[in-house]
Amino acid sequence: MLVAGAPPGRVPRGAYARGVRDEHGIQAEGLVREFKGGIRAVDGIRLEVRPGEIYGFLGPNGAGKSTTVHMLTTLLPPTAGTACVAGFDVARDGAKVRAAIGAALQEAALDPLLTGREHLRLQTALHGMPKAERRERTEALLERVGLTQAADRKVRTYSGGMKRRLDLALALVHEPSILFLDEPTTGLDPQSRNALWSEVARLSGDEGVTVFLTTQYLEEADVLADRVGIIDHGRIVAEGTPGALKAEIGRPSVEAVPCNSSERAAVAEVLRRFGRPVPGSPKGVTVRLDGGEEALADVVRALETEGLHLDHLQLHSPTLDDVFLAKTGRSLEGAAEEAESRPDAESEGEPEPLRA
Amino acid sequence: MTRPLALQVGSLARRSVVRTLRQPVNVVPSFLFPLILLAVNVGGLGAAERLPGFPTDSYLDFALAFTFMQGALFATTNAGTDLARDIQTGFLNRLALTPMRSAALLLGQLAGIVALALIQATLYLAVGLVAGVRPESGVAGLFVVVFLAVLVALAFGAIGAFLALRTGTGEAVQAMFPLLFVFLFLSSMNLPRNLIEIDWFRIVATINPVSYLIEGIRSLIITGWDAQALALGFGLALAIGAVALAAASVWLQGRLARS
Numbered sequence: 001m002l003v004a005g006a007p008p009g010r011v012p013r014g015a016y017a018r019g020v021r022d023e024h025g026i027q028a029e030g031l032v033r034e035f036k037g038g039i040r041a042v043d044g045i046r047l048e049v050r051p052g053e054i055y056g057f058l059g060p061n062g063a064g065k066s067t068t069v070h071m072l073t074t075l076l077p078p079t080a081g082t083a084c085v086a087g088f089d090v091a092r093d094g095a096k097v098r099a100a101i102g103a104a105l106q107e108a109a110l111d112p113l114l115t116g117r118e119h120l121r122l123q124t125a126l127h128g129m130p131k132a133e134r135r136e137r138t139e140a141l142l143e144r145v146g147l148t149q150a151a152d153r154k155v156r157t158y159s160g161g162m163k164r165r166l167d168l169a170l171a172l173v174h175e176p177s178i179l180f181l182d183e184p185t186t187g188l189d190p191q192s193r194n195a196l197w198s199e200v201a202r203l204s205g206d207e208g209v210t211v212f213l214t215t216q217y218l219e220e221a222d223v224l225a226d227r228v229g230i231i232d233h234g235r236i237v238a239e240g241t242p243g244a245l246k247a248e249i250g251r252p253s254v255e256a257v258p259c260n261s262s263e264r265a266a267v268a269e270v271l272r273r274f275g276r277p278v279p280g281s282p283k284g285v286t287v288r289l290d291g292g293e294e295a296l297a298d299v300v301r302a303l304e305t306e307g308l309h310l311d312h313l314q315l316h317s318p319t320l321d322d323v324f325l326a327k328t329g330r331s332l333e334g335a336a337e338e339a340e341s342r343p344d345a346e347s348e349g350e351p352e353p354l355r356a
Numbered sequence: 357m358t359r360p361l362a363l364q365v366g367s368l369a370r371r372s373v374v375r376t377l378r379q380p381v382n383v384v385p386s387f388l389f390p391l392i393l394l395a396v397n398v399g400g401l402g403a404a405e406r407l408p409g410f411p412t413d414s415y416l417d418f419a420l421a422f423t424f425m426q427g428a429l430f431a432t433t434n435a436g437t438d439l440a441r442d443i444q445t446g447f448l449n450r451l452a453l454t455p456m457r458s459a460a461l462l463l464g465q466l467a468g469i470v471a472l473a474l475i476q477a478t479l480y481l482a483v484g485l486v487a488g489v490r491p492e493s494g495v496a497g498l499f500v501v502v503f504l505a506v507l508v509a510l511a512f513g514a515i516g517a518f519l520a521l522r523t524g525t526g527e528a529v530q531a532m533f534p535l536l537f538v539f540l541f542l543s544s545m546n547l548p549r550n551l552i553e554i555d556w557f558r559i560v561a562t563i564n565p566v567s568y569l570i571e572g573i574r575s576l577i578i579t580g581w582d583a584q585a586l587a588l589g590f591g592l593a594l595a596i597g598a599v600a601l602a603a604a605s606v607w608l609q610g611r612l613a614r615s
Contacts, residue, residue: 075449098453109446113378114371125367126454128360154378170450 024087025051025210026072026178031081033067033234041067043234044081049212049227054204056225056242057214058320064234065214066106069182072212073103086178102171103180104164106214112156116147116166119155123173141169145199161192168199178210179203185220197224218320230324237327246318251275251292253322254299257284257312267310270302279325284312364456368464375438376468382437383472386430387479390423394483397422401546411548412578420484421574422545424501425566427476428509429536431469436516436529439465443524443611452612462604466513473509477502484577492580500586501576507593508569512536514600521607543567565592 026049033042042064049055059065070076072085074094083090086100110119120141124134142148145165155163164184171179181200185193201224203209215221221228222242230238230245238245254274258267261283268277268285274295280286289295296315303310316322325331376383397419405415412418442448451461481498491497515536519529542557543566552558561567572589575582 073453075452095455099455101453103453105446105449109450111371111375111442111445111447113375118371118374122367122371123450123454125363126451126456126460128363128455 023051024084025049025053026055026083026085026212028068028072028083029081031068031071031083032079033064033071033076034079040234042071042078045231045234045236047229047236047239049210051210052204052208053226054200054211054213054224056221056228057212057231058216058218058221058225058228058324059214059231060216063231065216065231066182067234068231069103069105069180069212069214073101073105073180074098099174100176101178101180102174102176104167104171104182104184105180106182106186110155110158110163110166113154115152115154116142116158116162116169117151119166119170120173123170127174129174137173141172144172145169146195159192160187161189161195164188164192164196168196172203176209178212181211181213183214183216185215185217193220200224222320228320230320230327232324232328238323242320245320245323248323248326251288251290252318253278253280253286253288253316254296255280255284255286255312255314255316256299256303256310257281259309259311263308266306267303267308270306270308271299273302274299279331286316360455361457361460364460365463365467368456368460369467370464372438372465372468373471376434376472379434382434386427386434386472387476389430390426390476390480391483393426394419394423394480397546404547404551407551409548409551414488416484416487417489417578418548418574419546420480420489420577421570422540423480423484424477424505424573425508425540425545425570427480428473428505428512429533429540431472431476431509432512432516432536433530433533434472434516435465435469435513436520436532437526438468439517439520440524440526440529443520444526448611458605458608458612462514462517462601462608465517466510469509469513470506473506473513474502476509477505480505489577491577493576497576497581501573504569504573504576504586504589504593507590507597508573511593511597511600514597514604518600518604518607521604521611524611539564539566543570545570565596568592 026047028045028047031042031045032040034040045064045068047055057065057068067076071078072083072090074090074097077091085097088096088100090097114122117138120138121134124137129137139148142151145168147162147166147169150158150162155166158166168181168184171181179200184200185196188196197220200211200213204211213220213224225242227239227241228245229236238248240248254271256267256271258264264283264285271277271285271287275287275290277285277287289299291298293315300313321331394416398416401419402415404410405413405418410418442451481501491501493500516529519532520526523529542560543564544552544561545566549558549561549567552561568585568588569592571585572593575585575589579585
């Protein structure tokens with residue numbers, strides 16, 4: 001059962017899946033989606049998600065994550081390129097794709113006037129299940145996501161975490177082999193987030209469900225995903241396991257913040273002896289250490305020798321944010337702010353459906 | 357209707373009815389306002405019954421038909437706003453990912469209108485009977501009045517669904533309300549067409565299909581069984597409903613945008 005308050009921490013990954021439900025996974029080649037005004041929300045991405053794995057699609061707001069999900073789930077026809085989901089072409093075999101997938105989209109689209117149980121009954125009926133199976137599946141899923149007690153309450157009284165859990169249950173009604181989760185933990189408290197992570201990991205690990213998960217949270221991608229694709233401005237800029245991506249960046253960086261801001265230039269001069277400057281906090285100086293972690297002691301001694309006093313000295317091991325920084329020249333946080341200030345930023349969050 | 361389609365329609369209809377009944381803020385005005393307007397009209401225009409050629413000696417009998425039309429207009433706005441909300445919140449996307457057929461969505465959505473229209477028509481008729489209205493078509497006529505009122509509400513509801521699917525916003529649907537209301541007022545709602553003295557008004561009322569919808573219901577109350585009025589009323593309600601439903605279906609296909 002998925003309950004808020006499940007043990008936090010690193011969750012098991014799908015790599016040890018006992019049995020994989022789907023043999024095909026997801027493949028996309030040269031996938032493009034252009035909106036009005038020639039805005040390319042997705043600009044020729046290529047990706048492959050293996051059966052049974054959790055694929056984390058990481059990027060800032062407006063990067064093209066949701067548009068990609070809408071295309072892969074057949075909700076939005078691609079402008080160009082091809083994509084196969086569960087072995088079916090998203091443009092030609094939409095109905096077969098939809099039969100194989102479950103999706104919890106970004107907006108957690110629920111009807112505030114219906115109860116949790118009514119949502120599940122509607123969803124099971126639309127999937128054409130017989131009456132007895134509808135009832136059984138509804139109860140099982142309510143139990144699984146920990147909403148049995150709240151099943152007869154209207155959704156407008158649910159917390160954000162409860163809505164997300166119901167959303168997940170609705171996506172699982174027809175036991176899909178591939179699950180799309182579009183920013184499933186955005187706005188959730190840590191307990192609800194950890195509970196959802198555990199359930200996603202269990203779905204992949206125990207039931208062999210392939211999971212395509214978009215996120216703007218580094219930690220989520222790092223903890224949950226077997227492999228990560230980093231998307232920026234509609235293009236995949238890096239792809240691999242979190243470990244491999246971080247190893248690509250290699251060396252750690254050190255950040256020094258002087259007590260006196262007038263000494264910032266002097267600190268920078270000292271640090272430059274140990275590595276290449278990289279963007280960091282505006283009050284401090286950050287360099288990528290040529291000599292790795294071992295150089296830290298020399299850095300401290302050099303600063304001491306120059307009589308420079310520090311307010312703060314921190315060693316950063318490479319993170320996925322560093323990977324993003326290395327690949328795009330911006331941090332994820334900065335990219336998100338930039339995306340929000342762009343006039344076309346809305347085109348990512350709510351893709352306009354194609355008119356017939 | 358195949359069994360899976362029937363199940364889908366039934367489930368979506370149930371949702372539509374449940375949603376309708378759980379929004380008293382939307383439902384109650386659709387019961388009260390037409391009755392208030394009826395009282396105002398009868399109080400203010402009651403003297404019209406003394407005009408030479410006026411078809412009945414009771415203005416209440418004459419005016420009651422308009423109440424059904426105004427109720428139907430409320431149903432239009434409610435249905436359209438609900439559907440627009442589904443588009444705005446992404447609920448339509450959720451439905452689009454199921455094997456749901458688009459016909460099921462429209463038919464299910466319209467079921468909520470039928471439920472509301474049935475309650476409205478029964479209430480208006482009951483109030484009319486209590487106030488002294490005695491339909492010339494007798495008891496059987498009462499059922500036909502309700503049936504035609506529901507059919508008109510369905511036709512108007514299909515217009516609401518079309519507007520929602522065309523614009524995708526509840527605000528746009530609500531903004532159409534005053535425009536549709538003008539159609540009601542530029543009809544034979546307050547006077548028989550032959551007694552409207554202003555030429556342009558009479559011409560507009562004559563070409564306005566709403567006049568014939570009102571006159572269909574009105575004929576059952578003040579005339580009896582008038583085949584021509586009923587044929588025009590039922591015929592236009594069916595025609596408006598069919599055209600609006602077809603237009604809504606086309607736009608629904610676009611909104612679902614599934615490959």
